[in-house]
Amino acid sequence: MLKALNKTGLVFFPAFDWAIDPTHPEREERLLYTQDQVLEEGVFDIPGIVEYKPDLATAHDIRRTHFCVPDEKSVTTQSHLISAGGAMAIANAVMNKEVKSGFALVRPPGHHSMRVSHGGRGFCHINMEAIMVEYIRTQFGVKKIAIIDTDCHHGDGTNDIFWHDPDVLFISLHQDGRTMYPGTGFPGELGGPNAKGSNLNIPLPPGTSTEGYLYVIRNCVLPILAEFSPDIVVNSAGQDNHYTDPLTNMNFSAQGYAHLTAMLKPDIAVLEGGYAIEGALPYVNLGIILAMAGLDYSGVIEPDYNPEKLKQSVSITDKIKKTTDQINAYWQQRHQLREQAGKPGELIVRHREVFYDTDNIFERQKEKIWICRDCGGSFEIDSKATPGHHVLGVHIPINACKTCQEKGYDFFEKADKTKYERIYLQDRPKDRYEIK
Amino acid sequence: MIIGLDVGGTHTDAVLLSTKGIEKIVKVPTDPANLFNSVLAGFTKLLDTTDPGEIQRVVISTTLTTNALVQQEMGPIGMIVSAGPGIDPKFFSTGDHYYTVAGSINHRGREKAPVNEMEIEDIAQRLKKAGVEYVGVVSKFCVRNPSHEILIKRILNKHFKKIFLGHHVSGNLNFPRRIATTHLNAAVFDLHKAFFEAVKNSLAERGLTLPIQILKADGGTMSLESSMDFPAQTILSGPAASIMGAIPYAPADQDVIVLDIGGTTTDIAFLVNKAPLLEPLGIQRGQYKSLIRSLRTDSKGIGGDSTLRVIDGKLTIGPDRKGPAMAFGGSGPTPTDALVVLGLMDEGDSQKARAGIHEIAGQLNLSDMDAADHIFKKCCTIILKKTFEMIDELNSQPVYTVHDFLEGYKLSPQKILLLGGPAKFFADKIEEMYQIDTMAVPNASVANAVGAALARTTCEVSLIADTEQGIVTAHEEDFAEPISKTYSEDDLIETAYTLLKEKALNAGADSENMEEVEVVEFQKFNIVRNFSPRGKIYRTKIQLKPGLIKGFETILHQI
Numbered sequence: 001m002l003k004a005l006n007k008t009g010l011v012f013f014p015a016f017d018w019a020i021d022p023t024h025p026e027r028e029e030r031l032l033y034t035q036d037q038v039l040e041e042g043v044f045d046i047p048g049i050v051e052y053k054p055d056l057a058t059a060h061d062i063r064r065t066h067f068c069v070p071d072e073k074s075v076t077t078q079s080h081l082i083s084a085g086g087a088m089a090i091a092n093a094v095m096n097k098e099v100k101s102g103f104a105l106v107r108p109p110g111h112h113s114m115r116v117s118h119g120g121r122g123f124c125h126i127n128m129e130a131i132m133v134e135y136i137r138t139q140f141g142v143k144k145i146a147i148i149d150t151d152c153h154h155g156d157g158t159n160d161i162f163w164h165d166p167d168v169l170f171i172s173l174h175q176d177g178r179t180m181y182p183g184t185g186f187p188g189e190l191g192g193p194n195a196k197g198s199n200l201n202i203p204l205p206p207g208t209s210t211e212g213y214l215y216v217i218r219n220c221v222l223p224i225l226a227e228f229s230p231d232i233v234v235n236s237a238g239q240d241n242h243y244t245d246p247l248t249n250m251n252f253s254a255q256g257y258a259h260l261t262a263m264l265k266p267d268i269a270v271l272e273g274g275y276a277i278e279g280a281l282p283y284v285n286l287g288i289i290l291a292m293a294g295l296d297y298s299g300v301i302e303p304d305y306n307p308e309k310l311k312q313s314v315s316i317t318d319k320i321k322k323t324t325d326q327i328n329a330y331w332q333q334r335h336q337l338r339e340q341a342g343k344p345g346e347l348i349v350r351h352r353e354v355f356y357d358t359d360n361i362f363e364r365q366k367e368k369i370w371i372c373r374d375c376g377g378s379f380e381i382d383s384k385a386t387p388g389h390h391v392l393g394v395h396i397p398i399n400a401c402k403t404c405q406e407k408g409y410d411f412f413e414k415a416d417k418t419k420y421e422r423i424y425l426q427d428r429p430k431d432r433y434e435i436k
Numbered sequence: 437m438i439i440g441l442d443v444g445g446t447h448t449d450a451v452l453l454s455t456k457g458i459e460k461i462v463k464v465p466t467d468p469a470n471l472f473n474s475v476l477a478g479f480t481k482l483l484d485t486t487d488p489g490e491i492q493r494v495v496i497s498t499t500l501t502t503n504a505l506v507q508q509e510m511g512p513i514g515m516i517v518s519a520g521p522g523i524d525p526k527f528f529s530t531g532d533h534y535y536t537v538a539g540s541i542n543h544r545g546r547e548k549a550p551v552n553e554m555e556i557e558d559i560a561q562r563l564k565k566a567g568v569e570y571v572g573v574v575s576k577f578c579v580r581n582p583s584h585e586i587l588i589k590r591i592l593n594k595h596f597k598k599i600f601l602g603h604h605v606s607g608n609l610n611f612p613r614r615i616a617t618t619h620l621n622a623a624v625f626d627l628h629k630a631f632f633e634a635v636k637n638s639l640a641e642r643g644l645t646l647p648i649q650i651l652k653a654d655g656g657t658m659s660l661e662s663s664m665d666f667p668a669q670t671i672l673s674g675p676a677a678s679i680m681g682a683i684p685y686a687p688a689d690q691d692v693i694v695l696d697i698g699g700t701t702t703d704i705a706f707l708v709n710k711a712p713l714l715e716p717l718g719i720q721r722g723q724y725k726s727l728i729r730s731l732r733t734d735s736k737g738i739g740g741d742s743t744l745r746v747i748d749g750k751l752t753i754g755p756d757r758k759g760p761a762m763a764f765g766g767s768g769p770t771p772t773d774a775l776v777v778l779g780l781m782d783e784g785d786s787q788k789a790r791a792g793i794h795e796i797a798g799q800l801n802l803s804d805m806d807a808a809d810h811i812f813k814k815c816c817t818i819i820l821k822k823t824f825e826m827i828d829e830l831n832s833q834p835v836y837t838v839h840d841f842l843e844g845y846k847l848s849p850q851k852i853l854l855l856g857g858p859a860k861f862f863a864d865k866i867e868e869m870y871q872i873d874t875m876a877v878p879n880a881s882v883a884n885a886v887g888a889a890l891a892r893t894t895c896e897v898s899l900i901a902d903t904e905q906g907i908v909t910a911h912e913e914d915f916a917e918p919i920s921k922t923y924s925e926d927d928l929i930e931t932a933y934t935l936l937k938e939k940a941l942n943a944g945a946d947s948e949n950m951e952e953v954e955v956v957e958f959q960k961f962n963i964v965r966n967f968s969p970r971g972k973i974y975r976t977k978i979q980l981k982p983g984l985i986k987g988f989e990t991i992l993h994q995i
Binding site: 017023029042052077283298299301 | 519521522524528542548549576577608720723725832834836838841842961962963964967968969
């Protein structure tokens with residue numbers, strides 16, 4: 001008798017009527033063959049596997065995470081709200097202990113969406129995992145959360161959202177940014193001054209195979225996770241490291257993804273990218289589901305899988321080992337790095353530019369954050385998009401100390417209304433959002 | 437005139453209907469050891485005053501298959517299963533003589549690994565040695581490409597009496613259920629064939645030679661001939677018969693709850709605009725899951741003869757039945773005894789009923805009347821609670837498109853129809869407790885036979901057009917045709933209607949009852965490779981809905 005060892009929840013929302021445009025990789029057909037495989041395997045009939053209907057995320061849910069410019073409605077479609085709501089439905093099932101863990105197979109994806117969202121970048125408009133994480137923190141009072149992003153592209157959106165947050169450990173494994181969109185995610189990108197080391201970026205050389213990928217998980221991700229000891233582990237489960245993915249150059253496999261899931265044991269996985277829709281996704285998704293449920297996944301092998309052909313070279317293995325050592329060193333030094341980043345009470349300014357490839361928008365940001373040893377620190381972001389709007393967003397982190405809460409309001413009250421089209425306040429401790 | 441006959445667990449009910457209404461009702465006890473005798477007794481009584489020449493239609497519903505499954509009275513069946521990547525097919529074993537073999541087809545229907553013909557020949561020899569006469573063959577994704585099943589059948593043909601193929605069972609994807617369903621078809625074939633041939637011959641001896649229709653679990657009928665390929669579809673036709681019998685009394689454009697309150701269990705089903713809701717994939721009962729098209733029913737272990745107990749000062753009802761009510765000679769009190777004590781039911785020994793209820797009342801510290809009322813109310817509460825749970829479950833079913841998510845149909849019943857022996861006693865109470873218009877169906881005790889008599893032929897076809905591969909297929913119907921790149925969704929629907937019509941006529945439908953066709957599913961996808969469009973995939977499923985044949989309903993309304 002087939003029976004899930006771990007009770008597992010699934011939200012399956014393939015959005016069969018939504019696409020960025022008809023020939024875009026992010027289109028209706030993307031999860032069609034995955035659905036076929038999952039249905040043919042009778043996965044939903046397995047005792048211990050429960051299918052959930054997605055919820056519909058509200059503007060309020062999005063406002064815990066994003067400054068949508070000019071507003072949520074302009075940036076999202078219904079499909080985005082259902083996709084985020086799908087992740088939230090799984091979060092509810094896991095947090096209410098209806099299931100041990102859960103997987104939201106939803107689209108569109110979200111991990112390239114940053115805190116300020118003027119539109120679409122990297123096929124993403126709002127960040128599903130981040131919206132879910134903020135929902136979990138508000139609804140269930142969970143303090144420490146780890147997000148492991150295993151999409152082949154740097155999860156720069158999620159990285160940005162939790163950049164200043166020492167209570168969220170964000171680790172992204174991705175193909176080296178010098179060879180791949182979005183061109184970021186280097187080991188030195190360790191987070192803001194109050195959260196150095198709680199953001200870890202692990203670039204992998206093109207051609208990394210299952211062996212190399214799992215080496216990083218075993219020797220870097222798992223030990224760091226054990227030390228951080230989060231209350232919840234979230235996996236941004238992109239599937240584009242697969243050896244057949246048309247947009248990337250990696251050599252990962254369905255067996256590799258299943259092993260990865262079994263090793264990582266995420267409480268919640270949320271689908272991200274993955275565009276080898278026929279040859280990879282059906283097998284990768286099935287492998288992840290079986291691994292989560294504690295079922296035998298050894299038979300989930302792509303018909304054209306040939307491990308000999310996918311073997312990584314010795315030089316790749318060496319590079320991966322070096323990166324792993326470097327990341328482990330940064331992690332060990334995280335407290336000193338935070339000390340060196342600035343003195344308490346100091347205001348740190350950062351300038352950056354963000355390009356929205358999907359919607360062709362160019363954004364300039366000027367960010368100011370107070371150094372604080374007691375919390376993540378309140379910050380403001382001055383954001384000007386071309387074409388688009390000039391706005392200011394103020395964020396008070398959920399675990400903000402009293403001083404930083406006051407400093408956040410100070411930012412908001414002092415902001416010059418004549419300079420900005422809109423001024424937003426994200427008060428996470430009070431779960432409030434204000435616009436002036 | 438038409439005949440409906442339903443072999444139930446305890447009674448075999450038969451009715452003779454004319455355009456004037458119910459002409460005759462027959463009730464004979466069912467002999468579980470000899471269902472054939474029960475059927476024959478029903479027909480003999482029904483026909484003793486009627487000229488067989490006047491009969492235009494005969495529909496039979498039996499528990500033959502259900503009993504065979506429950507009692508595991510099935511001969512040895514060989515199963516040959518090919519899977520490819522995915523869950524180990526050994527988990528889906530049907531018992532002895534289950535072989536997993538080489539060969540793999542992927543989700544697009546492309547062959548990924550060939551069949552090993554020597555391996556099949558070898559298994560055939562082993563099955564023959566074991567005395568196996570019937571074999572089921574199922575390959576994963578056969579509904580996308582049945583060539584492996586067909587090839588294996590060709591090798592087996594000369595060795596066995598009949599081969600059952602997975603792709604004929606259903607157009608739906610679900611490999612484990614397809615294995616179970618193919619196995620069940622093979623396993624009950626012998627029994628089904630012998631039984632219905634005997635019925636056919638006996639009826640012919642009585643001058644009744646018209647084609648016999650058999651009721652299916654989806655509340656539709658099929659001809660005796662077409663039932664030979666899918667005998668498993670007759671499973672659980674009993675509950676379906678009853679639900680169909682409620683349809684004449686359901687208002688159009690409304691959602692209706694149908695409750696069939698029996699001795700041991702209550703069956704719950706739903707009608708939307710006079711059409712019953714169907715299971716999305718097929719019958720499931722506990723661990724047993726199939727692709728047999730079926731009405732969406734659920735049952736709760738509560739009925740007129742349920743055992744009453746008081747545990748820790750609290751009343752429990754069912755789920756077991758020890759015997760009839762004390763009023764009818766049973767040994768322990770039941771809800772029926774409560775009905776007698778309350779003066780709702782005139783039949784039965786009221787003194788014995790009161791003695792039984794008195795025992796419960798004592799344990800509950802209530803007067804006999806209060807205890808009886810408490811039992812009655814609790815029965816209604818349990819049944820309705822289960823019903824509302826089912827409605828919630830139906831309304832929270834996952835959907836896969838933005839459109840369905842936003843526009844999805846929400847079931848909100850405004851009326852309850854009651855069937856079964858105690859139905860008429862429950863109607864007022866349920867209406868009083870829940871403020872929902874509730875009505876006991878007239879002639880509720882033979883609604884099953886009426887439902888069988890009036891059920892029309894149903895069927896379903898699933899089609900896939902793939903303009904990249906240049907083919908439109910309905911493998912369930914052994915249909916495949918080449919298409920051009922310009923094949924459109926209208927072309928697909930037209931092909932689907934043609935196939936459905938053909939299938940319905942073969943299953944014994946008459947042309948005047950073939951209008952209720954419904955597109956159950958339609959999906960369209962662009963196939964894109966390397967950023968350029970390569971073609972389109974269209975998928976559709978259309979069905980001849982379950983419902984009643986024309987010309988009888990208005991008459992029934994006047995009864």
